[in-house]
Amino acid sequence: MRLRNFFDSLLIGILWLSGLFILLILLAIIVYLVWRGGPFVSMEFLLTSPKGLPLGSEGGVFPAIKGTLWLIGLALAWSLLPALATAIYLSEYHDNSRIATLINLLIQSMAGVPSIVIGLFVYALGVVALGWGISLLAGSLALAIMIFPVLAISSRDALQAIDQDYRLVATSLGVGNSYTLLRIVLPQAVPGILAGILLATGYAAGATAPIMVTAAAIIANSSGVLLEPVMALPYHLYILFNEHISLDQAYATALVLVGLLLIINFLALWLQRLSERTNAQ
Amino acid sequence: MNAVELINFNSQYSRNKVLRNINLIFAPNAITAIIGPSGCGKTTLLRSINRTAEMESSYKNQGDIKVLGQSVFTIKDVSRVRRQVGLVYQTPIALPFSIKENVLFGPKYYGEKKPANLNFILEDCLQKAALWDEVKDRLDKPASQLSGGQKQRLAIARTLAVKPQVLLLDEPCSSLDPASTGLIEELLQSLAHELTIIIVTHNLFQARRIANETVFILDGEVIEKGPTETLFTSPVSEKTKNFTAGLFG
Amino acid sequence: MSLKENLIRIFFFSIAIVSALLLVFILFFILKESGAIWAQVGIINFLTKSTWQPMATPPQFSILPMLVSTLWVAFGALVIAIPFGFACAIFLAEFAPAALARLIRPVLNMLTGIPSVVYGFLGATVLIKYLEVSFDLASGESLFAASLVLALMVLPFIIANSENALRSVAQEYRQASIALGVSKQYTAIRILVPLAIKGMLGAVILAFGRAIGETMAVLMLAGNTLTIPFSWFAKGEPLPALIALELGSATPGTSHYQALFATGFVLILIVIMVNLSINLFLWHWQRGL
Numbered sequence: 011m012r013l014r015n016f017f018d019s020l021l022i023g024i025l026w027l028s029g030l031f032i033l034l035i036l037l038a039i040i041v042y043l044v045w046r047g048g049p050f051v052s053m054e055f056l057l058t059s060p061k062g063l064p065l066g067s068e069g070g071v072f073p074a075i076k077g078t079l080w081l082i083g084l085a086l087a088w089s090l091l092p093a094l095a096t097a098i099y100l101s102e103y104h105d106n107s108r109i110a111t112l113i114n115l116l117i118q119s120m121a122g123v124p125s126i127v128i129g130l131f132v133y134a135l136g137v138v139a140l141g142w143g144i145s146l147l148a149g150s151l152a153l154a155i156m157i158f159p160v161l162a163i164s165s166r167d168a169l170q171a172i173d174q175d176y177r178l179v180a181t182s183l184g185v186g187n188s189y190t191l192l193r194i195v196l197p198q199a200v201p202g203i204l205a206g207i208l209l210a211t212g213y214a215a216g217a218t219a220p221i222m223v224t225a226a227a228i229i230a231n232s233s234g235v236l237l238e239p240v241m242a243l244p245y246h247l248y249i250l251f252n253e254h255i256s257l258d259q260a261y262a263t264a265l266v267l268v269g270l271l272l273i274i275n276f277l278a279l280w281l282q283r284l285s286e287r288t289n290a291q
Numbered sequence: 292m293n294a295v296e297l298i299n300f301n302s303q304y305s306r307n308k309v310l311r312n313i314n315l316i317f318a319p320n321a322i323t324a325i326i327g328p329s330g331c332g333k334t335t336l337l338r339s340i341n342r343t344a345e346m347e348s349s350y351k352n353q354g355d356i357k358v359l360g361q362s363v364f365t366i367k368d369v370s371r372v373r374r375q376v377g378l379v380y381q382t383p384i385a386l387p388f389s390i391k392e393n394v395l396f397g398p399k400y401y402g403e404k405k406p407a408n409l410n411f412i413l414e415d416c417l418q419k420a421a422l423w424d425e426v427k428d429r430l431d432k433p434a435s436q437l438s439g440g441q442k443q444r445l446a447i448a449r450t451l452a453v454k455p456q457v458l459l460l461d462e463p464c465s466s467l468d469p470a471s472t473g474l475i476e477e478l479l480q481s482l483a484h485e486l487t488i489i490i491v492t493h494n495l496f497q498a499r500r501i502a503n504e505t506v507f508i509l510d511g512e513v514i515e516k517g518p519t520e521t522l523f524t525s526p527v528s529e530k531t532k533n534f535t536a537g538l539f540g
Numbered sequence: 541m542s543l544k545e546n547l548i549r550i551f552f553f554s555i556a557i558v559s560a561l562l563l564v565f566i567l568f569f570i571l572k573e574s575g576a577i578w579a580q581v582g583i584i585n586f587l588t589k590s591t592w593q594p595m596a597t598p599p600q601f602s603i604l605p606m607l608v609s610t611l612w613v614a615f616g617a618l619v620i621a622i623p624f625g626f627a628c629a630i631f632l633a634e635f636a637p638a639a640l641a642r643l644i645r646p647v648l649n650m651l652t653g654i655p656s657v658v659y660g661f662l663g664a665t666v667l668i669k670y671l672e673v674s675f676d677l678a679s680g681e682s683l684f685a686a687s688l689v690l691a692l693m694v695l696p697f698i699i700a701n702s703e704n705a706l707r708s709v710a711q712e713y714r715q716a717s718i719a720l721g722v723s724k725q726y727t728a729i730r731i732l733v734p735l736a737i738k739g740m741l742g743a744v745i746l747a748f749g750r751a752i753g754e755t756m757a758v759l760m761l762a763g764n765t766l767t768i769p770f771s772w773f774a775k776g777e778p779l780p781a782l783i784a785l786e787l788g789s790a791t792p793g794t795s796h797y798q799a800l801f802a803t804g805f806v807l808i809l810i811v812i813m814v815n816l817s818i819n820l821f822l823w824h825w826q827r828g829l
Binding site: 014017018021022024025026028029031032033035036039042043092093095096098099100102103109112113115116117118119120122123124125126127128129130131133134135138155158162186187188209212213215216217218219222223244245247248251252257260264267268271272274275278279 | 542544545548549551552553555556557558559560561562563564566569570573624627628630631632635636640643644646647648649650651653654655656657658660661662664665666692695699723725726729749750752753754755756760780783784787788792800801804807808811812814815816819
Binding site: 107173175176178179180181182183184185186189193194197198288 | 341343346348369370371372373374377378380382384386387396397400446449450453
């Protein structure tokens with residue numbers, strides 16, 4: 011029995027440590043980035059272009075921020091409507107459950123496809139075969155394919171979380187599916203869908219592999235021209251480190267990127283809570 | 292003309308037979324109660340009449356159901372049947388709108404746009420559902436704030452707003468307190484002057500208090516149907532007698 | 541159903557089916573781009589020889605070293621992440637005070653939200669420096685370093701999904717066990733974990749799929765040498781890193797270009813197989829097998 015008690019105490023100690031370790035990891039990452047990168051982040055860093063020799067050892071990351079925003083914005087533009095339509099089909103119109111199961115399975119598998127493979131696909135199709143070259147268009151398309159399953163799955167779940175009773179009531183009043191969808195289900199699902207969009211945005215903002223083969227350049231103005239290469243924060247970070255340009259600048263870039271993503275994540279969590287509360291009512 | 296008529300009606304989920312050879316006539320402008328033990332097919336019967344049972348993909352039926360003389364299965368547009376035959380569910384359901392928008396949800400779908408007409412429908416239906424006095428000062432407040440009994444009356448008002456000729460209720464009082472139950476029973480009796488009402492209830496007292504006629508269903512078959520008093524006091528079938536005996540002991 | 545409703549239904553259905561079939565299209569397209577390389581090298585040679593030399597004459601294409609690196613890094617990451625992830629999941633599901641659990645869950649989300657290039661960067665500047673200094677190595681880049689950082693990256697997935705599995709165990713088991721005077725710890729290990737183990741393994745398979753496809757972290761940490769690794773502490777170059785590093789320099793249509801697409805095809809097949817297996821697994825599980 012004493013042994014039993016000893017093991018019980020040991021186990022609870024291990025469990026507590028592992029839980030606290032998780033908090034420690036995030037804290038350590040943030041504190042370390044702020045410590046190493048904080049002194050180099052300034053308005054000037056955010057709002058000027060890379061300068062110095064080698065290029066990027068001085069100056070800022072403004073074109074990379076712009077490029078990342080262009081990439082995310084366009085990726086959402088390509089994928090949001092198809093993803094929403096797919097989610098609506100899966101949640102509201104799936105009479106033939108076999109086909110719906112198949113579509114679900116395909117989309118789930120798509121979510122597992124490594125992002126570099128998506129980059130490979132868009133490289134062959136867009137960059138080479140269609141002659142776009144390394145470009146904003148190709149990169150945003152790769153990101154669009156990458157976030158499509160995230161958007162579709164999160165929107166589907168947000169729609170399915172809406173009380174089934176609302177649909178029953180509407181049907182028994184003779185009200186058509188599409189009207190119910192537009193008037194009741196979609197408005198109710200908006201916070202959940204928005205949370206999914208934010209998660210997908212964060213995912214796209216941090217993705218490096220697919221854009222390094224389709225869109226990213228070491229230096230570009232990133233002014234939104236579809237057939238020109240762009241800079242992007244994650245790729246810029248990779249280059250600063252990998253080409254040994256400047257470690258200080260790299261830490262500052264990492265801090266900006268992580269800061270951006272944490273803000274997006276906070277918003278997504280907040281919206282998720284909000285939607286859970288509405289659905290619980 | 293009979294309000295609702297079931298002719299040799301059978302239904303099943305997958306291979307599981309729920310209703311067998313039902314032949315029933317429901318009289319117009321009267322309340323008919325359907326009683327029977329849980330799982331005997333009462334709810335399926337109700338949902339078959341306004342064709343919401345079909346939403347379950349494993350559901351199948353044979354035979355015919357006529358509402359006001361016309362077979363519901365020959366009507367191409369199911370929504371017309373559902374509009375004609377309103378259904379109120381067991382749990383009170385408030386749509387995520389204001390009280391006003393709950394009532395006007397159906398009429399707006401059917402294209403009513405004039406504010407004067409909409410306001411008339413709103414007041415008229417809430418009056419008929421005996422809810423007007425309680426909510427007339429907070430029509431724009433979310434319906435989720437109402438009590439269970441109020442939500443159930445709101446559900447009735449919402450159904451009345453699309454002008455049904457038949458009103459089906461599936462154990463509408465099972466989750467309500469006695470006071471709310473009393474209110475709903477009263478309003479059903481006054482609605483029966485202009486509507487055909489079919490109510491499924493597990494509360495035999497309720498059937499006896501409000502129904503003109505009562506149907507007893509057991510294992511998917513109609514055992515007995517007759518004027519409520521007769522069915523309760525001198526039933527023909529031994530099974531009915533055993534079931535209603537619960538009333539006294 | 542009215543004509544209008546039918547048209548709307550068909551509209552949503554067509555978009556859904558076209559979007560879902562995109563995956564099939566991607567597969568076929570990548571297979572098509574890999575073209576003649578399969579016949580030229582042979583499937584068996586492609587997978588089992590140990591030399592990748594696109595610039596040699598004749599060029600040699602075999603992905604065995606990269607395949608071994610990929611699997612080694614991914615399994616290594618799991619070996620590190622599993623004990624830790626399961627412990628944390630048990631803590632969250634059974635022992636953590638509600639307020640602490642409410643804090644840890646969003647933290648897990650945020651750890652997932654940090655991009656892999658940042659993990660790779662921190663791994664390269666902090667972890668590898670540390671390995672070099674404390675073990676006096678010329679270079680700390682190794683499969684081990686990649687596994688360690690990858691473990692950190694898949695940890696949130698393992699924890700979140702294992703916690704779900706543990707939570708879905710019916711409350712009665714806990715009550716029945718506690719009623720016998722058995723400690724909460726003993727209950728968790730002897731009763732709850734065995735009941736939830738299939739869901740927890742599902743979480744592990746999911747994490748494995750992630751680890752195999754991860755590019756940036758392994759690219760920055762594994763050392764990028766094209767030889768077969770014979771130790772966890774050797775350098776290697778997993779498949780995604782190979783594609784990312786060489787795609788830009790391969791001229792379209794050459795056998796080098798085709799070989800990279802063949803590599804991509806192998807990678808996607810592995811991941812899809814992992815994914816299907818988890819679906820089958822969960823499906824059997826839900827049917828009470």
